[in-house]
Amino acid sequence: MNLTVFGATGGIGQEVVRQALTAGHRVTAVVRDPARLDVTGAALEVFRADLCDPEAIRPAVADRDAVLSGLGPRSRGDAGVAARLTRTVLRAMEAEGVRRVLVVSAGPVGPEPEGDGLLDRGARRIVSALLKDVYADLREMEDELARSGTDWTSVRPPRLQDKPLTGSYRTVVGGFPSGGRFIARADVAHAMLRMIEDPGTVKQGVGVAY
Incomplete structure:
Protein backbone atom coordinates (compact mmCIF):
# COMPACT_ATOMS: atom_id res chain seq x y z
CA MET A 1 0.00 0.00 0.00
CA ASN A 2 0.94 3.65 -0.39
CA LEU A 3 0.65 5.29 3.03
CA THR A 4 1.14 8.80 4.39
CA VAL A 5 2.10 9.32 8.03
CA PHE A 6 1.62 12.62 9.85
CA GLY A 7 3.39 13.21 13.15
CA ALA A 8 6.09 10.92 11.79
CA THR A 9 8.78 12.14 14.21
CA GLY A 10 6.71 11.34 17.30
CA GLY A 11 6.93 8.12 19.28
CA ILE A 12 3.98 6.41 17.60
CA GLY A 13 4.53 8.05 14.22
CA GLN A 14 8.10 6.77 13.89
CA GLU A 15 6.92 3.28 14.82
CA VAL A 16 4.21 3.44 12.16
CA VAL A 17 6.79 4.45 9.55
CA ARG A 18 9.28 1.78 10.64
CA GLN A 19 6.75 -1.05 10.79
CA ALA A 20 5.06 -0.04 7.53
CA LEU A 21 8.38 -0.09 5.69
CA THR A 22 9.23 -3.48 7.19
CA ALA A 23 5.87 -4.79 5.97
CA GLY A 24 6.72 -3.68 2.41
CA HIS A 25 4.56 -0.57 2.14
CA ARG A 26 5.59 2.69 0.49
CA VAL A 27 5.53 5.49 3.04
CA THR A 28 5.43 9.28 2.86
CA ALA A 29 6.47 10.76 6.20
CA VAL A 30 5.25 14.32 6.68
CA VAL A 31 7.56 16.22 9.04
CA ARG A 32 8.54 19.73 10.01
CA ASP A 33 12.15 18.78 10.76
CA PRO A 34 13.57 15.86 8.74
CA ALA A 35 16.56 15.66 11.09
CA ARG A 36 14.26 14.30 13.82
CA LEU A 37 13.20 11.30 11.72
CA ASP A 38 15.38 8.32 12.65
CA VAL A 39 13.91 5.94 10.05
CA THR A 40 15.37 5.37 6.58
CA GLY A 41 14.47 3.13 3.65
CA ALA A 42 14.27 2.96 -0.13
CA ALA A 43 10.46 3.04 0.02
CA LEU A 44 10.41 6.13 2.26
CA GLU A 45 9.66 9.65 1.01
CA VAL A 46 10.20 12.49 3.47
CA PHE A 47 7.83 15.39 2.85
CA ARG A 48 8.70 18.56 4.73
CA ALA A 49 5.71 20.74 5.59
CA ASP A 50 4.23 23.04 8.18
CA LEU A 51 0.66 21.89 8.73
CA CYS A 52 -1.02 25.26 8.41
CA ASP A 53 -2.22 25.08 4.80
CA PRO A 54 -4.25 22.18 3.35
CA GLU A 55 -3.09 23.09 -0.14
CA ALA A 56 0.55 22.67 0.84
CA ILE A 57 0.06 19.08 1.97
CA ARG A 58 -2.23 17.89 -0.82
CA PRO A 59 0.72 16.35 -2.73
CA ALA A 60 1.57 14.31 0.38
CA VAL A 61 -1.84 12.62 0.47
CA ALA A 62 -2.72 12.42 -3.24
CA ASP A 63 -3.30 8.89 -4.53
CA ARG A 64 -2.56 7.29 -1.15
CA ASP A 65 -4.39 4.21 0.11
CA ALA A 66 -4.52 5.49 3.68
CA VAL A 67 -3.36 8.30 5.95
CA LEU A 68 -2.18 7.59 9.50
CA SER A 69 -1.72 10.35 12.05
CA GLY A 70 0.12 10.53 15.33
CA LEU A 71 -0.55 14.26 15.60
CA GLY A 72 -1.53 15.46 19.03
CA PRO A 73 -0.54 17.42 22.11
CA ARG A 74 2.67 16.39 23.86
CA SER A 75 1.77 18.31 27.00
CA ARG A 76 -1.11 20.24 28.51
CA GLY A 77 0.36 23.38 26.98
CA ASP A 78 -0.19 21.95 23.50
CA ALA A 79 -3.94 21.47 23.93
CA ARG A 84 -6.39 22.11 14.45
CA LEU A 85 -3.83 20.01 12.60
CA ALA A 95 -9.65 17.74 -1.79
CA GLU A 96 -7.74 14.74 -3.16
CA GLY A 97 -10.57 12.22 -2.72
CA VAL A 98 -8.62 10.10 -0.22
CA ARG A 99 -10.92 8.42 2.29
CA ARG A 100 -9.11 6.16 4.76
CA VAL A 101 -7.60 7.83 7.83
CA LEU A 102 -6.54 6.49 11.22
CA VAL A 103 -5.58 8.76 14.11
CA VAL A 104 -4.31 8.42 17.67
CA SER A 105 -6.66 9.62 20.39
CA ALA A 106 -6.81 8.45 24.04
CA GLY A 107 -8.72 5.92 26.09
CA PRO A 108 -10.51 8.44 28.35
CA VAL A 109 -12.07 10.09 25.28
CA GLY A 110 -14.25 7.01 24.76
CA PRO A 111 -16.73 5.25 27.07
CA GLU A 112 -15.60 3.73 30.36
CA PRO A 113 -14.82 0.00 30.15
CA GLU A 114 -17.50 -2.35 31.38
CA GLY A 115 -16.58 -4.27 34.49
CA ASP A 116 -13.82 -1.99 35.76
CA GLY A 117 -13.51 -1.68 39.53
CA LEU A 118 -13.59 1.41 41.69
CA LEU A 119 -9.80 1.77 41.61
CA ASP A 120 -9.61 1.88 37.81
CA ARG A 121 -12.61 4.20 37.53
CA GLY A 122 -11.21 6.54 40.17
CA ALA A 123 -7.77 6.67 38.58
CA ARG A 124 -9.29 7.37 35.17
CA ARG A 125 -11.34 10.26 36.51
CA ILE A 126 -8.32 11.81 38.24
CA VAL A 127 -6.27 11.63 35.06
CA SER A 128 -9.17 13.02 33.01
CA ALA A 129 -9.45 15.98 35.40
CA LEU A 130 -5.71 16.68 35.26
CA LEU A 131 -5.61 16.48 31.46
CA LYS A 132 -9.06 17.89 30.74
CA ASP A 133 -7.78 20.39 28.16
CA VAL A 134 -5.87 17.68 26.30
CA TYR A 135 -8.88 15.37 26.23
CA ALA A 136 -11.16 18.22 25.17
CA ASP A 137 -8.82 18.78 22.23
CA LEU A 138 -8.94 15.08 21.31
CA ARG A 139 -12.74 15.04 21.55
CA GLU A 140 -12.90 18.01 19.21
CA MET A 141 -10.57 16.14 16.86
CA GLU A 142 -12.89 13.14 16.90
CA ASP A 143 -15.85 15.44 16.22
CA GLU A 144 -13.98 16.75 13.17
CA ARG A 156 -7.66 5.11 21.81
CA PRO A 157 -4.74 3.86 23.92
CA PRO A 158 -4.21 4.28 27.69
CA ARG A 159 -0.86 5.31 29.20
CA LEU A 160 1.90 4.92 26.61
CA GLN A 161 5.21 3.15 27.19
CA ASP A 162 8.49 3.06 25.28
CA LYS A 163 8.80 -0.71 25.13
CA PRO A 164 9.40 -3.23 22.33
CA LEU A 165 6.66 -4.45 20.01
CA THR A 166 4.78 -7.48 21.32
CA GLY A 167 1.97 -7.78 18.78
CA SER A 168 -0.18 -9.03 21.67
CA GLY A 180 -6.28 -1.87 30.34
CA ARG A 181 -3.77 0.53 31.84
CA PHE A 182 -0.74 0.50 29.55
CA ILE A 183 0.44 -0.17 26.02
CA ALA A 184 3.71 0.34 24.15
CA ARG A 185 3.81 2.94 21.41
CA ALA A 186 5.09 0.21 19.10
CA ASP A 187 1.95 -1.85 19.70
CA VAL A 188 -0.31 1.15 19.06
CA ALA A 189 1.43 1.56 15.70
CA HIS A 190 1.01 -2.16 15.03
CA ALA A 191 -2.71 -1.95 15.81
CA MET A 192 -3.16 1.05 13.50
CA LEU A 193 -1.54 -0.74 10.58
CA ARG A 194 -3.67 -3.84 11.17
CA MET A 195 -6.85 -1.76 11.19
CA ILE A 196 -6.28 -0.10 7.82
CA GLU A 197 -8.10 -2.86 5.96
CA ASP A 198 -10.52 -3.82 8.75
CA PRO A 199 -14.01 -2.60 7.75
CA GLY A 200 -15.27 -3.19 11.28
CA THR A 201 -13.17 -0.26 12.53
CA VAL A 202 -14.41 2.29 9.98
CA LYS A 203 -16.12 5.31 11.56
CA GLN A 204 -15.36 3.88 15.00
CA GLY A 205 -13.30 4.61 18.07
CA VAL A 206 -11.26 1.58 19.03
CA GLY A 207 -9.80 1.07 22.50
CA VAL A 208 -6.45 -0.71 22.55
CA ALA A 209 -4.51 -1.90 25.62
CA TYR A 210 -2.74 -4.89 27.17
Whole structure:
Protein backbone atom coordinates (compact mmCIF):
# COMPACT_ATOMS: atom_id res chain seq x y z
CA MET A 1 0.00 0.00 0.00
CA ASN A 2 0.94 3.65 -0.39
CA LEU A 3 0.65 5.29 3.03
CA THR A 4 1.14 8.80 4.39
CA VAL A 5 2.10 9.32 8.03
CA PHE A 6 1.62 12.62 9.85
CA GLY A 7 3.39 13.21 13.15
CA ALA A 8 6.09 10.92 11.79
CA THR A 9 8.78 12.14 14.21
CA GLY A 10 6.71 11.34 17.30
CA GLY A 11 6.93 8.12 19.28
CA ILE A 12 3.98 6.41 17.60
CA GLY A 13 4.53 8.05 14.22
CA GLN A 14 8.10 6.77 13.89
CA GLU A 15 6.92 3.28 14.82
CA VAL A 16 4.21 3.44 12.16
CA VAL A 17 6.79 4.45 9.55
CA ARG A 18 9.28 1.78 10.64
CA GLN A 19 6.75 -1.05 10.79
CA ALA A 20 5.06 -0.04 7.53
CA LEU A 21 8.38 -0.09 5.69
CA THR A 22 9.23 -3.48 7.19
CA ALA A 23 5.87 -4.79 5.97
CA GLY A 24 6.72 -3.68 2.41
CA HIS A 25 4.56 -0.57 2.14
CA ARG A 26 5.59 2.69 0.49
CA VAL A 27 5.53 5.49 3.04
CA THR A 28 5.43 9.28 2.86
CA ALA A 29 6.47 10.76 6.20
CA VAL A 30 5.25 14.32 6.68
CA VAL A 31 7.56 16.22 9.04
CA ARG A 32 8.54 19.73 10.01
CA ASP A 33 12.15 18.78 10.76
CA PRO A 34 13.57 15.86 8.74
CA ALA A 35 16.56 15.66 11.09
CA ARG A 36 14.26 14.30 13.82
CA LEU A 37 13.20 11.30 11.72
CA ASP A 38 15.38 8.32 12.65
CA VAL A 39 13.91 5.94 10.05
CA THR A 40 15.37 5.37 6.58
CA GLY A 41 14.47 3.13 3.65
CA ALA A 42 14.27 2.96 -0.13
CA ALA A 43 10.46 3.04 0.02
CA LEU A 44 10.41 6.13 2.26
CA GLU A 45 9.66 9.65 1.01
CA VAL A 46 10.20 12.49 3.47
CA PHE A 47 7.83 15.39 2.85
CA ARG A 48 8.70 18.56 4.73
CA ALA A 49 5.71 20.74 5.59
CA ASP A 50 4.23 23.04 8.18
CA LEU A 51 0.66 21.89 8.73
CA CYS A 52 -1.02 25.26 8.41
CA ASP A 53 -2.22 25.08 4.80
CA PRO A 54 -4.25 22.18 3.35
CA GLU A 55 -3.09 23.09 -0.14
CA ALA A 56 0.55 22.67 0.84
CA ILE A 57 0.06 19.08 1.97
CA ARG A 58 -2.23 17.89 -0.82
CA PRO A 59 0.72 16.35 -2.73
CA ALA A 60 1.57 14.31 0.38
CA VAL A 61 -1.84 12.62 0.47
CA ALA A 62 -2.72 12.42 -3.24
CA ASP A 63 -3.30 8.89 -4.53
CA ARG A 64 -2.56 7.29 -1.15
CA ASP A 65 -4.39 4.21 0.11
CA ALA A 66 -4.52 5.49 3.68
CA VAL A 67 -3.36 8.30 5.95
CA LEU A 68 -2.18 7.59 9.50
CA SER A 69 -1.72 10.35 12.05
CA GLY A 70 0.12 10.53 15.33
CA LEU A 71 -0.55 14.26 15.60
CA GLY A 72 -1.53 15.46 19.03
CA PRO A 73 -0.54 17.42 22.11
CA ARG A 74 2.67 16.39 23.86
CA SER A 75 1.77 18.31 27.00
CA ARG A 76 -1.11 20.24 28.51
CA GLY A 77 0.36 23.38 26.98
CA ASP A 78 -0.19 21.95 23.50
CA ALA A 79 -3.94 21.47 23.93
CA GLY A 80 -5.72 22.47 20.73
CA VAL A 81 -3.08 21.20 18.32
CA ALA A 82 -4.75 17.84 17.60
CA ALA A 83 -8.03 19.26 16.36
CA ARG A 84 -6.39 22.11 14.45
CA LEU A 85 -3.83 20.01 12.60
CA THR A 86 -6.22 17.14 11.95
CA ARG A 87 -8.65 19.61 10.40
CA THR A 88 -5.92 20.61 7.93
CA VAL A 89 -5.20 16.98 7.06
CA LEU A 90 -8.87 16.21 6.51
CA ARG A 91 -9.31 19.15 4.16
CA ALA A 92 -6.31 18.05 2.10
CA MET A 93 -7.63 14.47 1.99
CA GLU A 94 -11.11 15.51 0.93
CA ALA A 95 -9.65 17.74 -1.79
CA GLU A 96 -7.74 14.74 -3.16
CA GLY A 97 -10.57 12.22 -2.72
CA VAL A 98 -8.62 10.10 -0.22
CA ARG A 99 -10.92 8.42 2.29
CA ARG A 100 -9.11 6.16 4.76
CA VAL A 101 -7.60 7.83 7.83
CA LEU A 102 -6.54 6.49 11.22
CA VAL A 103 -5.58 8.76 14.11
CA VAL A 104 -4.31 8.42 17.67
CA SER A 105 -6.66 9.62 20.39
CA ALA A 106 -6.81 8.45 24.04
CA GLY A 107 -8.72 5.92 26.09
CA PRO A 108 -10.51 8.44 28.35
CA VAL A 109 -12.07 10.09 25.28
CA GLY A 110 -14.25 7.01 24.76
CA PRO A 111 -16.73 5.25 27.07
CA GLU A 112 -15.60 3.73 30.36
CA PRO A 113 -14.82 0.00 30.15
CA GLU A 114 -17.50 -2.35 31.38
CA GLY A 115 -16.58 -4.27 34.49
CA ASP A 116 -13.82 -1.99 35.76
CA GLY A 117 -13.51 -1.68 39.53
CA LEU A 118 -13.59 1.41 41.69
CA LEU A 119 -9.80 1.77 41.61
CA ASP A 120 -9.61 1.88 37.81
CA ARG A 121 -12.61 4.20 37.53
CA GLY A 122 -11.21 6.54 40.17
CA ALA A 123 -7.77 6.67 38.58
CA ARG A 124 -9.29 7.37 35.17
CA ARG A 125 -11.34 10.26 36.51
CA ILE A 126 -8.32 11.81 38.24
CA VAL A 127 -6.27 11.63 35.06
CA SER A 128 -9.17 13.02 33.01
CA ALA A 129 -9.45 15.98 35.40
CA LEU A 130 -5.71 16.68 35.26
CA LEU A 131 -5.61 16.48 31.46
CA LYS A 132 -9.06 17.89 30.74
CA ASP A 133 -7.78 20.39 28.16
CA VAL A 134 -5.87 17.68 26.30
CA TYR A 135 -8.88 15.37 26.23
CA ALA A 136 -11.16 18.22 25.17
CA ASP A 137 -8.82 18.78 22.23
CA LEU A 138 -8.94 15.08 21.31
CA ARG A 139 -12.74 15.04 21.55
CA GLU A 140 -12.90 18.01 19.21
CA MET A 141 -10.57 16.14 16.86
CA GLU A 142 -12.89 13.14 16.90
CA ASP A 143 -15.85 15.44 16.22
CA GLU A 144 -13.98 16.75 13.17
CA LEU A 145 -13.49 13.19 11.97
CA ALA A 146 -17.18 12.37 12.46
CA ARG A 147 -18.20 15.43 10.44
CA SER A 148 -15.81 14.61 7.61
CA GLY A 149 -16.51 12.50 4.55
CA THR A 150 -13.65 10.14 5.37
CA ASP A 151 -13.58 6.52 6.49
CA TRP A 152 -11.96 7.30 9.81
CA THR A 153 -10.82 5.26 12.79
CA SER A 154 -9.80 6.77 16.13
CA VAL A 155 -7.39 4.54 18.05
CA ARG A 156 -7.66 5.11 21.81
CA PRO A 157 -4.74 3.86 23.92
CA PRO A 158 -4.21 4.28 27.69
CA ARG A 159 -0.86 5.31 29.20
CA LEU A 160 1.90 4.92 26.61
CA GLN A 161 5.21 3.15 27.19
CA ASP A 162 8.49 3.06 25.28
CA LYS A 163 8.80 -0.71 25.13
CA PRO A 164 9.40 -3.23 22.33
CA LEU A 165 6.66 -4.45 20.01
CA THR A 166 4.78 -7.48 21.32
CA GLY A 167 1.97 -7.78 18.78
CA SER A 168 -0.18 -9.03 21.67
CA TYR A 169 -2.86 -6.64 22.94
CA ARG A 170 -6.63 -6.29 23.21
CA THR A 171 -8.91 -4.11 21.10
CA VAL A 172 -12.54 -3.15 21.63
CA VAL A 173 -14.47 -1.42 18.85
CA GLY A 174 -16.65 1.30 20.35
CA GLY A 175 -15.26 0.69 23.84
CA PHE A 176 -12.13 -0.01 25.83
CA PRO A 177 -10.48 -3.18 27.20
CA SER A 178 -11.42 -3.73 30.84
CA GLY A 179 -8.47 -3.18 33.16
CA GLY A 180 -6.28 -1.87 30.34
CA ARG A 181 -3.77 0.53 31.84
CA PHE A 182 -0.74 0.50 29.55
CA ILE A 183 0.44 -0.17 26.02
CA ALA A 184 3.71 0.34 24.15
CA ARG A 185 3.81 2.94 21.41
CA ALA A 186 5.09 0.21 19.10
CA ASP A 187 1.95 -1.85 19.70
CA VAL A 188 -0.31 1.15 19.06
CA ALA A 189 1.43 1.56 15.70
CA HIS A 190 1.01 -2.16 15.03
CA ALA A 191 -2.71 -1.95 15.81
CA MET A 192 -3.16 1.05 13.50
CA LEU A 193 -1.54 -0.74 10.58
CA ARG A 194 -3.67 -3.84 11.17
CA MET A 195 -6.85 -1.76 11.19
CA ILE A 196 -6.28 -0.10 7.82
CA GLU A 197 -8.10 -2.86 5.96
CA ASP A 198 -10.52 -3.82 8.75
CA PRO A 199 -14.01 -2.60 7.75
CA GLY A 200 -15.27 -3.19 11.28
CA THR A 201 -13.17 -0.26 12.53
CA VAL A 202 -14.41 2.29 9.98
CA LYS A 203 -16.12 5.31 11.56
CA GLN A 204 -15.36 3.88 15.00
CA GLY A 205 -13.30 4.61 18.07
CA VAL A 206 -11.26 1.58 19.03
CA GLY A 207 -9.80 1.07 22.50
CA VAL A 208 -6.45 -0.71 22.55
CA ALA A 209 -4.51 -1.90 25.62
CA TYR A 210 -2.74 -4.89 27.17
